Amino acid sequence: MRFTDGWIYFFISLLIAGCASSRPATNRTTSSDYNAYNDDLSATRPSYAPATASPTTRPAAPPPTNPTTRPETRRPSKPMEAMHVNRQLDLVLDTIAATNRSVRYAPGFRIQVYVGNQRQQAESAKLLIYQNFPELSAYLTYNQPTYRLKVGDFMRRLDAERYYSSIRQLIPSAQLQSDKVEIRRSLLIK
Numbered sequence: 001m002r003f004t005d006g007w008i009y010f011f012i013s014l015l016i017a018g019c020a021s022s023r024p025a026t027n028r029t030t031s032s033d034y035n036a037y038n039d040d041l042s043a044t045r046p047s048y049a050p051a052t053a054s055p056t057t058r059p060a061a062p063p064p065t066n067p068t069t070r071p072e073t074r075r076p077s078k079p080m081e082a083m084h085v086n087r088q089l090d091l092v093l094d095t096i097a098a099t100n101r102s103v104r105y106a107p108g109f110r111i112q113v114y115v116g117n118q119r120q121q122a123e124s125a126k127l128l129i130y131q132n133f134p135e136l137s138a139y140l141t142y143n144q145p146t147y148r149l150k151v152g153d154f155m156r157r158l159d160a161e162r163y164y165s166s167i168r169q170l171i172p173s174a175q176l177q178s179d180k181v182e183i184r185r186s187l188l189i190k
Contacts, residue, residue, distance in 0.1 A: 108181035109160035110139070111167055113174050114149040122147040128170060133163065137185055153181040153189065 114125040126138045129151050136151045151167070154160035157176075164176045 105180045106183050109154040109157055110150040110152050110179040111164050111174055112150050112177050113171055117145050119147055122149050125149050153186040155186045
């Protein structure tokens with residue numbers, strides 16, 4: 001049996017009509033303001049019986065009559081509960097501190113002073129940096145056939161740029177580069 005185009009259009013229109021919503025269309029421009037919701041939930045709020053009054057305590061204040069105010073939060077009645085939480089917190093803080101102590105490297109900046117094939121020039125640049133900036137650490141790497149000399153362990157770009165301008169006066173080919181730096185040495189640079 002072969003369908004004609006008329007039957008195909010009929011089934012498609014039937015499918016579309018079946019998928020249409022059965023709810024009546026509403027005017028969406030005049031919808032209600034959802035922020036104006038106001039319902040009295042005071043009947044569902046929990047109430048706590050007052051503790052036995054001792055002669056030195058004063059009577060509790062009457063509950064607020066305004067339904068929009070919230071009652072005070074309940075504090076732990078036993079000091080042991082608070083100490084237990086404090087012990088847990090101390091344990092978590094000690095774990096975080098131990099993790100932080102194990103981190104040695106962080107993203108930062110170094111100043112590349114020399115790139116080339118001559119070791120003597122790299123060593124002379126290193127000596128020049130040590131004489132003028134003794135607080136900076138020098139890192140000489142060799143990846144055949146190139147020597148690279150980088151100095152400093154800067155966590156912030158602002159500190160690196162301050163040294164960069166001074167080093168650039170001594171060695172015009174110096175460049176500021178992002179690199180992985182040692183955290184402890186970066187804290188020693190002032």
